[in-house]
Amino acid sequence: xxxxxxxxxxxxxxxxxxxxxxxxxxxxxxxxxxxxxxxxxxxxxxxxxxxxxxxxxxxxxxxxxxxxxxxxxxxxxxxxxxxxxxxxxxxxxxxxxxxxxxxxxx
Numbered sequence: 001x002x003x004x005x006x007x008x009x010x011x012x013x014x015x016x017x018x019x020x021x022x023x024x025x026x027x028x029x030x031x032x033x034x035x036x037x038x039x040x041x042x043x044x045x046x047x048x049x050x051x052x053x054x055x056x057x058x059x060x061x062x063x064x065x066x067x068x069x070x071x072x073x074x075x076x077x078x079x080x081x082x083x084x085x086x087x088x089x090x091x092x093x094x095x096x097x098x099x100x101x102x103x104x105x106x
Contacts, residue, residue, distance in 0.1 A: 009080035013066040016087025020059040062086035
């Protein structure tokens with residue numbers, strides 16, 4: 001039972017980390033694209049710069065959750081909660097960022 005729970009906790013924390021890293025990658029893509037546009041990408045660069053802190057914190061917390069899953073039952077539970085929560089927060093932040101830029105398209 002403990003091994004199965006440990007595997008599930010690790011998978012949840014890993015998915016949370018991948019989601020957080022996906023948000024970081026999306027921001028990096030937006031930033032690179034906006035820099036290529038020069039002065040016309042200034043608003044996008046400002047928006048991306050305001051979102052880096054959220055992306056970095058969720059990625060760090062998700063990594064902490066993943067690292068916690070290498071212990072016994074209690075660290076697995078904590079890792080599952082922390083990693084899964086960080087993944088959900090990163091998903092909401094990513095959706096918010098994507099919604100912001102979809103609204104601007106014709």
